Amino acid sequence: MSKSYRVAILGATGAVGQELLELLENRNFPVSDLRLLASERSAGRTLPFQGENLPVEAVSEKAFENADLVLASAGGSISKTWAPKAVAAGAVVIDNSSAFRMNPEVPLVVPEVNPEAAANHKGIIANPNCTTILMTVAVWPLHKVSPVQRLVAATYQSASGAGAKAMEEVKIQASAILEGKQPVAEVFPYPLAFNVFPHNTPLNEFGYCEEEMKMVNETRKIFGSQDIRITATCVRVPVLRSHSEAINLEFEVPFSPEKAREVLSQAPGVKLVEDWKANHFPMPIEATGRDEVLVGRIRQDISNSCGLELWLCGDQVRKGAALNAIQIAELLVAKNLLKGAVAVSH
Amino acid sequence: MSKSYRVAILGATGAVGQELLELLENRNFPVSDLRLLASERSAGRTLPFQGENLPVEAVSEKAFENADLVLASAGGSISKTWAPKAVAAGAVVIDNSSAFRMNPEVPLVVPEVNPEAAANHKGIIANPNCTTILMTVAVWPLHKVSPVQRLVAATYQSASGAGAKAMEEVKIQASAILEGKQPVAEVFPYPLAFNVFPHNTPLNEFGYCEEEMKMVNETRKIFGSQDIRITATCVRVPVLRSHSEAINLEFEVPFSPEKAREVLSQAPGVKLVEDWKANHFPMPIEATGRDEVLVGRIRQDISNSCGLELWLCGDQVRKGAALNAIQIAELLVAKNLLKGAVAVSH
Known part of the structure; x- marks a missing residue:
């Protein structure tokens, strides 16, 4: 009924x-x-x-x-x-x-x-916060297999995270620059077209911005794990929609890329995008309008025997919100x- | 004489x-x-x-x-x-x-x-490689004070790294997209305007691309230290000129942000750009045409008591080459x- x-x-x-x-x-x-x-x-x-x-x-x-x-x-x-x-x-x-x-x-x-x-x-x-949702969907399946000890994230966040007006602003700025004019920034503090800058949310006394602290605190709450150590650098990039994230994971024991791929290929909400020969991995333009978080470039971290590197893109407006x-x-x-x-x- | x-x-x-x-x-x-x-x-x-x-x-x-x-x-x-x-x-x-x-x-x-x-x-x-030069200028002064044990980098690399034609291509793609047309990619494998993608250099058997391995191997040679453990994720962003890098550093002992700032403010080739109130940090549009590597957002890594986070931008064509x-x-x-x-x- x-x-x-x-x-x-x-x-x-x-x-x-x-x-x-x-x-x-x-x-x-x-x-x-x-x-x-x-x-x-x-x-x-x-x-x-x-x-x-x-x-x-x-x-x-x-x-x-x-x-x-x-x-x-x-x-x-x-x-x-x-x-x-x-x-x-x-x-x-x-x-x-x-x-x-x-x-x-x-x-x-x-x-x-x-x-x-x-x-x-x-x-x-x-x-949750958009960047956090995309990350947790990709990292949780691995965390369930072997708890993540530490996570270092760097984000590549699109204009859509700041709303429809921000997307429009980037387009207007790009037009101005292509015509040789000075871009005007109103929604964002600085021109975003053909530029990148650290995420423009308020900074705490330790120098972390709100967006970064959301990734830290919300991930811990969602995972139900206060132990997981997280640091992040959140950055705006001139992409209209969909966020990307470079994620470095540390486990207690080695986690092979093959195993990670096997886990993620069966994980809900995740789509593996890895064509190593064509150098084809997740891109925001391909994540836009899709439900899944695209994950790829899964590698053993060569600086840490218990580390894994991965790269993800997801539609911030859709799955991220x-x-x-x-x-x-x-x-x-x-x-x-x-x-x-x-x-x-x- | x-x-x-x-x-x-x-x-x-x-x-x-x-x-x-x-x-x-x-x-x-x-x-x-x-x-x-x-x-x-x-x-x-x-x-x-x-x-x-x-x-x-x-x-x-x-x-x-x-x-x-x-x-x-x-x-x-x-x-x-x-x-x-x-x-x-x-x-x-x-x-x-x-x-x-x-x-x-x-x-x-x-x-x-x-x-x-x-x-x-x-x-x-x-x-050296452009991304490596910019990173070494910023990290070496800290490494001299306290040897870096491990470095996790994520890069935001401009089109200029692929030459003048690549810069032109990004502009033409942006124009096309703004006019509602499909962008054409010839220099790069995928459209870069309003997009980002992992660096399009050949990948080795461990899944690292050439650009990433340059950062690893060249930094070791320049520093004269084969011990320093380095991992990197290199990514192209739709910026015309100047590269940016999010750098996570691990030392043997804690390295305070205050000390790092003091060291870097006197380091040759480095300019500190940190206005925490205005949320103003290094940006590629401000690094372009400058000799110095702009460094900012120096923070104690909250996931690691011996860690430091920093963000840098530098003109890849100028100091990077x-x-x-x-x-x-x-x-x-x-x-x-x-x-x-x-x-x-x-």
Whole structure:
């Protein structure tokens, strides 16, 4: 007896919001009613869903009345304000912001890694940081075989991580540079077209930026392992969409590349991309629009007998955000953990 | 009593060749005669030097007659053919290709690191790989204080590393993408505009590409330390010029970021770029055209009490290639190790 659900998307007009909308439709999520919520500024617009044009409403307390599921992707302060109200109204909130991720009462879930955590929610389930999701999907299958002791990451993060406006800005900057003009930076602090720079999130007293600390702390929480030692250097690159990561792993004992390949070729959410003869490995342009995290260049680290090197790319907007949230929702549906109503067959 | 020298540039029309020409002029290298050598294809062109237009000649054995110094930057196979002939003709060859770098009879020199090695040449001195030069300039001052035990690098390498044509290709690809067209890749195996991919040099049986092994083997030779354990992931990014590198260092004992900053602020060829409040660190667009390697984001590695993280950018065509070669030549001049003739004052 299948149920269907009243869903609200908070932040429907953003890059992730639109991806959520597309995935709800494409994955046939059992939606009986869908409300698109955004700021006052976006209210009045319409967005297409299942052949209809749905209106975008300004978020308000009333908007969550009767909602079974709220998919929130409108930034931390918006989530802090509205998620508790949505929960009070009886909804389960899957929140894509960083607002609740490290709250010990809030599960932080990557369905390929810790699906069981989702059941222990108290109304809010947090969707991890994009870079962290992509990394955990690729590293968890190896960690299960032999616990990772230490992880050194360097990221190559696309403009999409900063939203649709950032993607547009990079294109405008590239155009300007190609015409011999000075690029203008507004979303990012520096021009990103034909440039790279360390991730522009606030730095802590130890010199790590927020994005790097998310990779450290969220990975530990998702893996349920406070022992794993992680360091990261997060860098923006002029790619429109999909992040890449160079990952150096240290195990307690040697982990052969052959074994890693065998493990990863069967891992959920992972696709091995390794054509050594053609020098063809994961690339962001090939990861874009795909559900899987592409993993390749798996090598024994020649500087460490217990080390492995790997390279991954994943669609930050999709698996790094919207898809992961939808997968969490699907988990809740499968375990009958959402209210909903028995669907009436048409 | 100053001397001046008969210089030949082999590969004068390439990106590095043109930079060599510019640096010879700007640094007032004591040139009495300059011959520009290239392939048959480029012969007949002229290039400006000190207000004159010098002809480009096809390389031939005659071209090296009477040369005191040959600056070669025309690729490995050209160097293998012509460098021994130039040496036989009495010249010292500073070779920018990889042809002789690992030859135990050939010094591999970064003037800020191992200037003393230059004196032991037998006619050929090798200029290291660009990525390696930039890294060694930044890491050597720390290594001298406390030997580096292990180094994990991830690179962000610009198109210029593959020459002037590659830079042009990236621009043409970016234009095409901005116009909604398919980008065409000819110099690189895959489109680089708005994309990144692992460095497209041949892979060895352990899955490391040539560029990565250059970083490993050349750094060991330059540092005179076969013990230092190095691993690298080399990646192309859509930047026109200047390479960036995320470097994770392991020492035997803790190395405080404050001490590292103190050491690097006095290191030759290094410029610290660290404005933590403005989130302003080295960027390739700011490294381009500069002599120094820009270093920043120096942090204690939170995953390793004896670890340091740092980020660097350097102009691959300048310090990564042409400037380093000119500095080697200047070293030879300073030590009176080049033939030359007493300069006649004008």
